[in-house]
Amino acid sequence: MLPLFHPLMQRLDSDFDIDQDDVGFESQDKDIIPAKHAYEVDFTVYSPEEIQGHQDKQIAEVSNILGQPPEATAILLRHARWNKERLIDQYMEKTDEVLERAGLGDTADAHPPRLERIPGFVCDICCEDDADLDTFAMICGHRFCVDCYKQYLQTKIKNEGEAARIRCPGDGCNRIVDSKSLDLLVSANLKDRYQELLTRTYVDDKDHLRWCPAPNCVYAVDCRIKDKDLMRIVPTVHCECSHFFCFGCSLNDHQPAPCSLVKKWLKKCEDDSETANWISANTKECPKCHSTIEKNGGCNHMTCRKCRNEFCWMCMGVWSEHGTSWYNCNRFEEKSGHEARDAQARSRQSLERYLHYYNRYANHEQSAKLDKDIFLKTEKKMTQLQNTTGMSWIEVQFLDSASQALQQCRQTLKWTYAFAYYLARNNLTEIFEDNQKDLEMAVENLSEMFEKPIDQLQGLKVEMMDKTAYCTKRRIILLDDTAQNLKEGKSLVRSLVLVTCTNQPLGQWKFNVTLP
Amino acid sequence: MSTKRIMKEYGECVADTPEGMKINFDENKITKWEVLLDGPDQSVYALPEVLSVSVRQGGHFKLEISFPPEYPFKPPVVSFKTKIYHPNVSNDDKGSMCLGLLRAEEWKPPNKVVAVLRLIQTLLIEPNPDDAIEPSIANDYKENYKEFEKTAKEWVKRYAK
Numbered sequence: 001m002l003p004l005f006h007p008l009m010q011r012l013d014s015d016f017d018i019d020q021d022d023v024g025f026e027s028q029d030k031d032i033i034p035a036k037h038a039y040e041v042d043f044t045v046y047s048p049e050e051i052q053g054h055q056d057k058q059i060a061e062v063s064n065i066l067g068q069p070p071e072a073t074a075i076l077l078r079h080a081r082w083n084k085e086r087l088i089d090q091y092m093e094k095t096d097e098v099l100e101r102a103g104l105g106d107t108a109d110a111h112p113p114r115l116e117r118i119p120g121f122v123c124d125i126c127c128e129d130d131a132d133l134d135t136f137a138m139i140c141g142h143r144f145c146v147d148c149y150k151q152y153l154q155t156k157i158k159n160e161g162e163a164a165r166i167r168c169p170g171d172g173c174n175r176i177v178d179s180k181s182l183d184l185l186v187s188a189n190l191k192d193r194y195q196e197l198l199t200r201t202y203v204d205d206k207d208h209l210r211w212c213p214a215p216n217c218v219y220a221v222d223c224r225i226k227d228k229d230l231m232r233i234v235p236t237v238h239c240e241c242s243h244f245f246c247f248g249c250s251l252n253d254h255q256p257a258p259c260s261l262v263k264k265w266l267k268k269c270e271d272d273s274e275t276a277n278w279i280s281a282n283t284k285e286c287p288k289c290h291s292t293i294e295k296n297g298g299c300n301h302m303t304c305r306k307c308r309n310e311f312c313w314m315c316m317g318v319w320s321e322h323g324t325s326w327y328n329c330n331r332f333e334e335k336s337g338h339e340a341r342d343a344q345a346r347s348r349q350s351l352e353r354y355l356h357y358y359n360r361y362a363n364h365e366q367s368a369k370l371d372k373d374i375f376l377k378t379e380k381k382m383t384q385l386q387n388t389t390g391m392s393w394i395e396v397q398f399l400d401s402a403s404q405a406l407q408q409c410r411q412t413l414k415w416t417y418a419f420a421y422y423l424a425r426n427n428l429t430e431i432f433e434d435n436q437k438d439l440e441m442a443v444e445n446l447s448e449m450f451e452k453p454i455d456q457l458q459g460l461k462v463e464m465m466d467k468t469a470y471c472t473k474r475r476i477i478l479l480d481d482t483a484q485n486l487k488e489g490k491s492l493v494r495s496l497v498l499v500t501c502t503n504q505p506l507g508q509w510k511f512n513v514t515l516p
Numbered sequence: 517m518s519t520k521r522i523m524k525e526y527g528e529c530v531a532d533t534p535e536g537m538k539i540n541f542d543e544n545k546i547t548k549w550e551v552l553l554d555g556p557d558q559s560v561y562a563l564p565e566v567l568s569v570s571v572r573q574g575g576h577f578k579l580e581i582s583f584p585p586e587y588p589f590k591p592p593v594v595s596f597k598t599k600i601y602h603p604n605v606s607n608d609d610k611g612s613m614c615l616g617l618l619r620a621e622e623w624k625p626p627n628k629v630v631a632v633l634r635l636i637q638t639l640l641i642e643p644n645p646d647d648a649i650e651p652s653i654a655n656d657y658k659e660n661y662k663e664f665e666k667t668a669k670e671w672v673k674r675y676a677k
Contacts, residue, residue, distance in 0.1 A: 125588055125625040127524045144625075152625055155589040160620060171626045 037476060039255055039483035041235040043223040043247065046209075048199060051220055055202050058084060066091055071179045076102050078164035078198070079176070081205040102176060113138065113181040115146055123148055125169070138181055142170025150185050153177065157190055163197030213250045214243035223247040230259045232487050244408075253411055256482035257419040261511070265418040269358065287316050357421035364414035367447070371406050374450060378403045381454055389458050398461055402450060402468045409443045409475045416478070422511045428485060435478040442471045518587050522546050525629050534633050547587075551579040551633065555676065559641045560668040561600065563677070575676030579636070581629060591623035592632060599675040601668040603643045603654035613639075615647045 046054070055074075062084055063073040079102035080087035091098045115134045122129040123145035137143035144152075152169045156162045168175040186194060203209040203220045212219045217239060225235040225247055234255045235247040244253035246262075254262045283294040286302075288309035293302065295313055302319075303310050310319035382396040416436045423429050446467040449460055457464075526541055526549075533539065536554035555561025555575040563575050578597040584590045596611030606612045617623055617635055648654035656664040 125521070126518065127521045148625065151589055155586060159586075167624075169625050171624050173624075 037480045037483070038487060039234065039236070039479040041223060041225055041233065041237065041247070043221050043235070043237040045212075045237075045240045046220050046222060047240070048196075048218050051199050051202060051209075052195075055199070058082070062088065072104050075104060075164075075176055075178055078201060078205075082202060104176070104178070113178075113184050115184070118143070121145075125152075136181075136185065138168055138175055138177065140168055140170060140173050140175045142168050142173050142175075144169060146185070150187070153182065153186055154190060157186070157194050157197065161197060163194055164201045210247055210250065212239040212241060212243055213245055214239060214241050217241040217243060221247060232258070234258055234483065234486070244411075254415045254418075255412060255479050256486070257415045257422075258486065261419060261422050262415070265361075265421065268354075269361075284313065284316065287311055287318075354421065357417045361414050361417040364410045364417070368407060368410040368414065371403065371410060371447070374403060374406075381457065384454050385457060388454065391458065395461075398465050398468070399450075399457070402446060402464055405468045405471045405475075406443065406447055406450065409439060409471050412475050412479060413440055413443065419482070424511060432478075432482065435474070435481060439471070439474040439478050442467065442474045446471050518583070519546065521588055522583060528628070529630055529633070532630065534630070534637055536637070537633060547583040549581040549629075551581060553577045553579055553636070553640075555672060556637055556641050560665050561602075561640050561672055561676070563672060575672035577676055581632070588625045588627070590620060591618050591627070592629055594618060594632065594636065599671060601653060601664075601671040602640070603645045603648035603650050603657050604639055606649045607653070612649070614649060615639075615644060 059070050059074050059077060062077060063070045065088055066073060066076070068076065076087055076091070076098065077084065080090075087098070113136070115136055117132065118135055119131070120129075121133060121135055121143070123133065123135070125144050125148040128145055134146040135143050136146050136149045149169065153166065156166045164176075166177045167173065168177060182194065183191075200211075203211055208224050209220050209222055211217075212221060219240045221237045221239060223235055223237055225233055227248075230248045234257065236244055236253045236255050237247045238244050245251065246254055246259060248259040249262065251259075251262065257265070283292050285292055286304040286307065286309055288311075289304060289307035291304060291306045293304065295302070301310065302313050311317065312319055378399050382393075382399055385391055385396045385399075386393060413436070416432075416439075420429070420432065420436070423432070446464070449464055449467065452460060523546065526539070526546070529539055536556060538552040540550040540552070542548070553576075555563070555577065561575050561577070576598070577600060580595050580597055582593045582595075584593065594613045596605050596613070598611075599607075600611070601607075604613055604615055606614075613636070617627055617632060643654075643657055645654035645657045653664070656667070
């Protein structure tokens with residue numbers, strides 16, 4: 001358990017004893033009831049061996065029911081995209097059809113696959129006709145020389161990434177190459193790739209399984225969140241390789257913003273629609289020929305370079321109607337310019353609103369990148385600390401946790417801004433913004449400390465540990481609160497800050513965009 | 517290298533060239549065939565009027581068939597060197613065609629070039645708008661056949677004489 005000395009935290013803690021399970025650092029009863037927050041989802045991480053095990057188990061099970069050998073069952077299952085119930089149903093109903101479709105027609109008395117030499121054989125692929133040519137055919141009888149057969153399988157596996165549904169090379173034949181034949185023909189180094197691809201199809205075919213998107217990661221995550229729940233739940237999962245990602249969309253963790261908002265936001269940031277926004281906020285159109293004009297100084301008497309129209313920049317009215325007060329537009333109440341000005345103002349406002357959120361979003365993204373650099377320096381600092389102060393490895397771990405907390409908090413903060421951009425104002429928004437502000441302050445405090453020179457770090461250890469714990473706690477509060485509201489519309493008031501506002505009715509998050 | 521196979525296929529093509537086609541084969545570069553193809557009479561790609569008795573009726577299209585190093589495990593690549601207004605031929609400098617047999621996942625190693633040539637001919641007579649590479653041309657073909665026919669014929673006159 002970490003010592004907590006932060007004054008604000010003490011205040012919060014003493015106010016709300018009931019929220020012990022909500023604060024996210026180790027408490028004594030953690031071993032008995034693992035803390036489960038509103039923003040957390042259940043998931044399991046599987047290694048490639050475990051996934052293989054699942055497949056084997058299902059194959060064995062179905063093999064027993066269908067009375068088919070495991071090789072054939074594996075093909076059937078993969079062909080049915082691992083929908084075991086449907087496969088069994090269909091198999092019982094129309095066995096022949098199911099077998100035929102999976103490329104297994106008439107295999108009842110499975111001849112073990114073997115190579116043969118056939119007198120007078122000409123390979124239809126390479127056109128070789130040597131008498132000592134080894135040939136191979138599956139039960140469908142499409143016979144080719146063994147080199148061509150191998151080359152075919154290699155092209156499919158290596159270049160096209162196929163595994164579960166490789167068809168016989170014979171023209172028009174839909175028979176699927178079974179694993180015994182593959183064993184006979186495929187070289188050892190290709191077999192690993194083949195197995196890997198087979199495992200891949202298993203995960204790809206299951207809705208509740210997903211590969212960890214981190215580079216070179218071999219784990220898959222099992223999570224039972226339905227697609228339709230993605231509007232209410234942000235299913236961040238944590239892979240064994242330490243990567244946090246969203247199970248819904250495979251992007252990096254983007255709590256508290258739901259997938260659909262994230263998609264919208266990223267699109268918005270990517271689009272040059274904001275450039276158009278800038279143009280409409282900073283430029284005006286010539287009232288006559290509609291050329292876009294940016295005014296970068298000078299008087300209000302504009303002469304359009306294109307159509308020679310003369311107008312007033314202030315009121316957009318025709319210049320000749322200005323009378324004598326040429327350099328001081330006094331026609332502000334004039335209706336002709338009114339609408340143009342209104343549109344201008346609205347556009348400017350919406351741009352400023354976007355920029356407010358975007359700048360903060362981008363800032364945290366940038367800072368998180370810088371924090372990554374710091375993370376690398378951390379290790380160096382830790383070694384240095386150990387050398388100069390004689391602290392043990394375990395004693396300098398606080399830097400590592402601080403660095404990790406920073407990363408995580410910035411990631412969350414970043415997305416709070418995208419989230420907030422789409423929030424329509426109500427009483428919840430204010431609470432949200434308070435939470436956001438608290439977390440942001442805590443993060444900046446810690447971030448600042450982190451950059452102190454090495455010789456001061458030892459003295460700051462306790463304070464840094466406090467601040468790290470505090471950041472983590474603020475993050476949990478924010479996420480928990482947001483997720484809770486998202487999930488239920490009406491909140492079970494669990495967060496510390498929310499308790500202070502119980503006199504206000506708590507509503508659902510309202511977004512100013514329509515979501516699917 | 518599939519020299520033996522390509523040579524054999526060339527032999528077969530010469531013995532049994534589909535009507536209205538001519539293959540120019542360079543023994544020094546057997547992986548690129550030039551094919552001269554006349555727009556089939558039943559198609560919109562035939563030249564509208566008979567110029568003289570000795571001249572064939574169809575528009576004249578130049579195609580290139582190139583064999584990838586993995587041939588015959590990968591399909592040959594077809595490209596129209598003559599511009600053609602067709603839903604299944606890309607309207608760019610490549611003039612590529614990518615459907616049916618010509619797709620990697622559809623192609624089987626025993627398939628032959630001659631089948632590809634026949635496929636091209638069939639497609640000139642009857643385009644496949646549901647598997648189009650040029651959606652706008654496919655749309656024309658389906659929704660506004662008159663307009664499609666007009667443009668196609670114009671292009672033949674302009675590019676395929």
